[in-house]
Amino acid sequence: MPGPSSQSKTHSSIPDIPGDLIPDDRAEWLRQRVAELCHSTSPRFPGSQPVSFRRGDLEKLENDDFWVCEKSDGIRVLVFILPSGSGQDTFLIDRHNKYRIVQGFVFPHHTDPRRPLRASILDGELVLDTDRRTGKETLRLLIFDCLVIDQENVMAKSLTSRTGRLKEYLFKPYDKMLAEFPQMAESQPFEIRLKKMQLSYYVDQVLEIDIPNLQHGNDGLIYTCASSGYVMGTDQNIMKWKPPSENSIDFKLSLRFPPLPNSSKPDFCAKPVFVLLVWTGGKGAKATYNFFDLMHVTDEEWEEMKASGEQFDDRIIEVVWVPTPIPRWKMMRFRDDKPDGNYVDIVESICKSISEGVEKEELLSRSQSIKAAWKERAARGPTNPHPHPNPQSSQSSQRATLPPTSSSSSYQYAQTSAAPLRRPPAPVPLYGPLAESPWSRVSGPVKVNGLIR
Numbered sequence: 001m002p003g004p005s006s007q008s009k010t011h012s013s014i015p016d017i018p019g020d021l022i023p024d025d026r027a028e029w030l031r032q033r034v035a036e037l038c039h040s041t042s043p044r045f046p047g048s049q050p051v052s053f054r055r056g057d058l059e060k061l062e063n064d065d066f067w068v069c070e071k072s073d074g075i076r077v078l079v080f081i082l083p084s085g086s087g088q089d090t091f092l093i094d095r096h097n098k099y100r101i102v103q104g105f106v107f108p109h110h111t112d113p114r115r116p117l118r119a120s121i122l123d124g125e126l127v128l129d130t131d132r133r134t135g136k137e138t139l140r141l142l143i144f145d146c147l148v149i150d151q152e153n154v155m156a157k158s159l160t161s162r163t164g165r166l167k168e169y170l171f172k173p174y175d176k177m178l179a180e181f182p183q184m185a186e187s188q189p190f191e192i193r194l195k196k197m198q199l200s201y202y203v204d205q206v207l208e209i210d211i212p213n214l215q216h217g218n219d220g221l222i223y224t225c226a227s228s229g230y231v232m233g234t235d236q237n238i239m240k241w242k243p244p245s246e247n248s249i250d251f252k253l254s255l256r257f258p259p260l261p262n263s264s265k266p267d268f269c270a271k272p273v274f275v276l277l278v279w280t281g282g283k284g285a286k287a288t289y290n291f292f293d294l295m296h297v298t299d300e301e302w303e304e305m306k307a308s309g310e311q312f313d314d315r316i317i318e319v320v321w322v323p324t325p326i327p328r329w330k331m332m333r334f335r336d337d338k339p340d341g342n343y344v345d346i347v348e349s350i351c352k353s354i355s356e357g358v359e360k361e362e363l364l365s366r367s368q369s370i371k372a373a374w375k376e377r378a379a380r381g382p383t384n385p386h387p388h389p390n391p392q393s394s395q396s397s398q399r400a401t402l403p404p405t406s407s408s409s410s411y412q413y414a415q416t417s418a419a420p421l422r423r424p425p426a427p428v429p430l431y432g433p434l435a436e437s438p439w440s441r442v443s444g445p446v447k448v449n450g451l452i453r
Contacts, residue, residue, distance in 0.1 A: 014141055015128040016344035017075060018189040019092055020102030021048050027099040029089065034080060035099055037119055037148045038155065038232065046147060046232045047078055047123060050222060051346075053241035055370065057223075058366050060239075062373040065226040066200040067159065069212055071240055073143060073217030074127035079141070081107055081120040088116045092126075096339045103189035108173045108175040110150070115168065118151040120215065126190070129215035138215075141188040144197070146170075147230055155230040162230065166194060199226075201371035202365055220246065234346070244357025248320045248332060249350050250341040251276040252289050255313040259381050271302050276329060279340045292347065295319060296328035310334075316341050321354050 022030065031043035038046045060066075078093040090105045109115040123145040129138045147155050149165045157165075171194055178185050185191075198206055200223060211218050225237035242248075254275040257266035274297050277289035297305070305312055316335040322328055335341075342350065 004177060013128050013130075013137075014073070014075060015126050017092055017094055017100055017126065018139070019102040020130045022101060023093070028152075030080070030099050031097065033082070033119075034093070034121060037121060037151075037153060039153055040232060043097075044096060044232075045078075045093065046121070046324075047076065047095075048145075048231050048235045048238055049233060049346075050238040050240040051234060051236055052247060053221075053223065053239045053349045053358060054353050055356045055358055057239055057360075058358065061200050061223065061278045061366070061370050065377065066222055067197040067225045067226050068200045068203050068206055068223050069144065069195055069197040070206055070214065070218050071220045071222045072125045072127050072195075072214075074123050074125040074142075077141070078147075079120075079122040079124060079143070081117060081122070082116055083219045084115055095337065102189055104189060104254075105192075106177065106184065106309065107170065108177050110173045111288075112171045113173055117173075119148060120146065120150060120170070121148040122166070126193070127216035131215060135420060140216075141190050142195040143170075143222075144190060144195040145230065149150040155232075158227045159224055159230075161224050163197075197450070199374070201367045201374060203367060207360065207364070241358070241363065243359060244354050245323070245359065246320060247350050248318045248352045249347055250316055250318050250335050250338060251292060251347075252341050253277070253295070253312055253315055253331075254315045271297070271299070274313055277341070278344045279342065280344050281341070289341075290344070295327060295331065296326060300359060 001222045013120070023213075028043070034046060035041070037395070040046060058177045074097060080091040080093055080099070082089045088105070088107060090102050090107075092100045092102060094100075107117040109117050122143050124141050124143040126139065129140050130136070131138070141175045143166060146162050146166050147153070149169050154162050154165055174192070175372075196210065203221065206221060214340035214405065220240055223239045223241065229406050230233075230236040231237070254277055255272040256275055257268055257272045258270050259265065274295040276292045276295050278292040280288045280290050282288045316338050318332040318335050319329045320332055341347075
């Protein structure tokens with residue numbers, strides 16, 4: 001279903017994650033190893049998540065140093081580099097906390113290129129770049145942060161320090177290797193690049209130069225505090241900005257068909273009610289959803305949905321709020337890359353961003369005052385280099401460097417039990433669950449009237 005037209009927001013093809021999927025029983029040791037490296041007690045996905053930008057965050061940009069970059073329209077992955085008996089294994093970790101091993105990569109050590117880089121966890125996004133002149137597509141991984149580099153946990157360090165380590169420990173020896181042995185790039189399933197970032201007061205360059213020249217889709221801006229540590233889960237110091245009309249939310253869509261006349265059976269030939277369900281906690285089979293709102297679908301859109309042959313029921317979708325001509329939620333696309341929709345607290349935050357949104361012109365107009373405040377702080381000198389410590393590593397900052405791992409502890413042979421996942425508490429539903437009825441859930445044949453249910 002097409003989304004609202006926009007010059008600043010474009011969606012490119014979402015790439016598939018390359019590599020061979022590791023079965024869960026063998027991946028469990030990998031999850032435990034990642035948790036150990038991140039100083040975490042839970043083997044959950046350790047990546048950070050941004051919050052939506054609101055009007056009050058303009059003051060935040062003036063009060064602290066932030067970097068800004070374009071928000072790529074791709075697939076978020078972590079890269080896990082692990083020494084093995086054969087040298088090095090490289091894994092991609094998706095939002096579902098699934099692991100895929102990718103072949104062809106060699107990351108030399110920064111002190112001796114004959115040695116491999118030790119255990120590292122990098123943060124990035126897979127994008128599919130398309131050359132506008134030739135139409136050639138190139139899969140690239142844009143790295144923008146790291147949690148562990150060369151077996152040292154750097155989550156408590158500032159973003160400035162972490163990106164410095166990325167350049168010196170990873171990209172400098174890696175790029176030198178490819179320059180000396182260019183044939184090695186041919187065996188790699190994708191290119192790896194360091195994502196370009198600007199000081200926050202150069203947002204005009206990002207909006208007017210960087211984004212128009214992108215070869216992949218863009219979904220707004222990301223502001224990241226330059227002095228804060230890396231936080232697992234939601235991080236208040238990472239803010240994603242979009243124009244208010246483009247703030248999107250991921251819900252689970254549920255189709256509710258009306259009853260047949262004088263019957264308790266559902267009428268699968270009628271247009272259903274499109275229910276948006278908000279995620280309230282839990283994972284997998286234990287995930288819980290509550291009613292949030294209804295999505296208005298025109299008759300023409302319903303015909304397009306049926307003609308597409310797609311399954312719409314019980315899938316995660318991305319929607320935006322369209323204020324005119326009919327105020328409503330409108331579907332943009334499926335989000336099969338996400339195991340669940342946005343958590344209820346995130347949804348509330350995004351709704352506030354829609355109502356308290358900041359337009360592009362206002363963001364640009366504040367650049368000079370943000371620059372002046374930045375320069376004033378720089379003239380005073382640092383007072384606290386890490387004003388936003390990482391709570392995951394506050395108790396372990398004294399043991400940041402971990403001992404080397406024996407090559408015999410390869411993931412293929414390790415046997416260990418997983419720590420239980422910590423589940424967020426389910427808050428009080430916004431409007432309460434829908435009442436159950438014979439037609440409140442989709443049931444019956446797989447395909448009705450051309451629609452895969």
